[in-house]
Amino acid sequence: xxxxxxxxxxxxxxxxxxxxxxxxxxxxxxxxxxxxxxxxxxxxxxxxxxxxxxxxxxxxxxxxxxxxxxxxxxxxxxxxxxxxxxxxxxxxxxxxxxxxxxxxxxxxxxxxxxxxxxxxxxxxxxxxxxxxxxxxxxxxxxxxxxxxxxxxxxxxxxxxxxxxxxxxxxxxxxxxxxxxxxxxxxxxxxxxxxxxxxxxxxxxxxxxxxxxxxxxxxxxxxxxxxxxxxxxxxxxxxxxxxxxxxxxxxxxxxxxxxxxxxxxxxxxxxxxxxxxxxxxxxxxxxxxxxxxxxxxxxxxxxxxxxxxxxxxxxxx
Amino acid sequence: xxxxxxxxxxxxxxxxxxxxxxxxxxxxxxxxxxxxxxxxxxxxxxxxxxxxxxxxxxxxxxxxxxxxxxxxxxxxxxxxxxxxxxxxxxxxxxxxxxxxxxxxxxxxxxxxxxxxxxxxxxxxxxxxxxxxxxxxxxxxxxxxxxxxxxxxxxxxxxxxxxxxxxxxxxxxxxxxxxxxxxxxxxxxxxxxxxxxxxxxxxxxxxxxxxxxxxxxxxxxxxxxxxxxxxxxxxxxxxxxxxxxxxxxxxxxxxxxxxxxxxxxxxxxxxxxxxxxxxxxxxxxxxxxxxxxxxxxxx
Numbered sequence: 001x002x003x004x005x006x007x008x009x010x011x012x013x014x015x016x017x018x019x020x021x022x023x024x025x026x027x028x029x030x031x032x033x034x035x036x037x038x039x040x041x042x043x044x045x046x047x048x049x050x051x052x053x054x055x056x057x058x059x060x061x062x063x064x065x066x067x068x069x070x071x072x073x074x075x076x077x078x079x080x081x082x083x084x085x086x087x088x089x090x091x092x093x094x095x096x097x098x099x100x101x102x103x104x105x106x107x108x109x110x111x112x113x114x115x116x117x118x119x120x121x122x123x124x125x126x127x128x129x130x131x132x133x134x135x136x137x138x139x140x141x142x143x144x145x146x147x148x149x150x151x152x153x154x155x156x157x158x159x160x161x162x163x164x165x166x167x168x169x170x171x172x173x174x175x176x177x178x179x180x181x182x183x184x185x186x187x188x189x190x191x192x193x194x195x196x197x198x199x200x201x202x203x204x205x206x207x208x209x210x211x212x213x214x215x216x217x218x219x220x221x222x223x224x225x226x227x228x229x230x231x232x233x234x235x236x237x238x239x240x241x242x243x244x245x246x247x248x249x250x251x252x253x254x255x256x257x258x259x260x261x262x263x264x265x266x267x268x269x270x271x272x273x274x275x276x277x278x279x280x281x282x283x284x285x286x287x288x289x290x291x292x293x294x295x296x297x298x299x300x301x302x303x304x305x306x307x308x309x310x311x312x313x314x315x316x
Numbered sequence: 317x318x319x320x321x322x323x324x325x326x327x328x329x330x331x332x333x334x335x336x337x338x339x340x341x342x343x344x345x346x347x348x349x350x351x352x353x354x355x356x357x358x359x360x361x362x363x364x365x366x367x368x369x370x371x372x373x374x375x376x377x378x379x380x381x382x383x384x385x386x387x388x389x390x391x392x393x394x395x396x397x398x399x400x401x402x403x404x405x406x407x408x409x410x411x412x413x414x415x416x417x418x419x420x421x422x423x424x425x426x427x428x429x430x431x432x433x434x435x436x437x438x439x440x441x442x443x444x445x446x447x448x449x450x451x452x453x454x455x456x457x458x459x460x461x462x463x464x465x466x467x468x469x470x471x472x473x474x475x476x477x478x479x480x481x482x483x484x485x486x487x488x489x490x491x492x493x494x495x496x497x498x499x500x501x502x503x504x505x506x507x508x509x510x511x512x513x514x515x516x517x518x519x520x521x522x523x524x525x526x527x528x529x530x531x532x533x534x535x536x537x538x539x540x541x542x543x544x545x546x547x548x549x550x551x552x553x554x555x556x557x558x559x560x561x562x563x564x565x566x567x568x569x570x571x572x573x574x575x576x577x578x579x580x581x582x583x584x585x586x587x588x589x590x591x592x593x594x595x596x597x598x599x600x601x602x603x604x605x606x607x608x609x610x611x612x613x614x
Binding site: 054056058104107108110111112114115116118119120122123126127130241242245248252282283284285286288289290292293296297 | 351406409410415416417419420421423424425426427428430431432434435439543544547550551554558584587588591594595598599602603
């Protein structure tokens, strides 16, 4: 896949920007739904970036959770309530953790990568569940937020965090697009196809995996912060395997054709979940599993590949 | 002295449990090259069937001894029914596909099984403690210990020996080895690979369900017990080397001892010490202790 395939994304990103900005005047519940699903959608975008390398991260919730908890802990225990500062801090911490963990992860491919990422996320889950000071399984609330020294309350808080979400989502999407159309991103596809040949041609596959891993973590961490700010609460469920599984689900569904697809996919998932959970809460995973099987069997390149067929012939 | 005894016994019983839970995973991977995430689902189904059966039996007034039949019966039932359904119904259409894709497929199956368990058995916990208390305790070196826990060691040895015998001394086992060595040549030689796959998968499923069924008396069986097993089993199996039977024994022992030591001396590390060991071993031997080096695809 070359930069041409992503040029169409410009239109989609512009469309996304228009929708997000227009939602500023939408009813509260609609804006909230957008805010939550765009935040979580960033994590799905992180999973998708790694999927282009042929790597499936079953534990992307790790960075989602690190971002969210970093922001929440700073806000509650350190008294840093500025939402922009929190967003930066959560993203940076997630990136740092990924940088260190990347030295281990970059050596693995395939099922090893998948299970190791799952194991890493389960460690954090185990630690958080035991951490009494952080509310164990209940997590804790973020009560107070501010922006540039102004305390944020009620409507203003929602507007401010939503605006921040718009800015961050658009920035992440554009950064991902740039990354994918850069030479580094182009090699990603080659790594998935045949890593050894890439090495013969003089690129370091491990280094590229490490880059992508950290980038995905940065974006996921940011998503975690935005999610925590949106609902004003964090709990260990953010790093539970089923949460990570949902990100994989969305990334699989959206395929690797477009950087906007994971965000749209997450929005659809949230809408469907809203109704499915109300109708029958115990069959939600059956629905997810069945759809996942159907996508794998019938449309292996993701739903989005049907809507946005690629011009290029042959195997992508 | 008491502490040392406790550590050793805890380590061995835990290792026995780990081996039972993990060996099915490594067997299926070794023969079929599928990392079966649904293994956790089989484990949970085994546990639920056993707990439900023991409860029904006790209510009907049967003696507690009969409940042991239920434990093994549950494993066989779940193994045959679920194993056949999953293998014949889904997996056989996807052989030869990418390993990662198979992880996603089995993950989807696992999701479905999690909810099916909730639909069949509800979300309330099940207790089936009767078999656990049946044998009472025995004093080992001055330390009273549950006999049921000790039985895990014996059973793990039995299952391990049985598998070794089955793989090395029976016709079916030999055929399995041929399939592991080279699937295509095996096919060309007239071996019915599809049937070997089905049998392997059912046996692997049975072992996973057995792990769950035997654990059911020790715990409260509730939704979500399956996922921990996948991650732990994977840790065990990967320490030894995926697909290696000896590896899974060594992996279980290492994890068992490390965990027992941490429980007794550093309880706060218990949750992640297993993964720490896994990471340490993998950073020295990237594919586990007993893994054979695979040729690189050019």
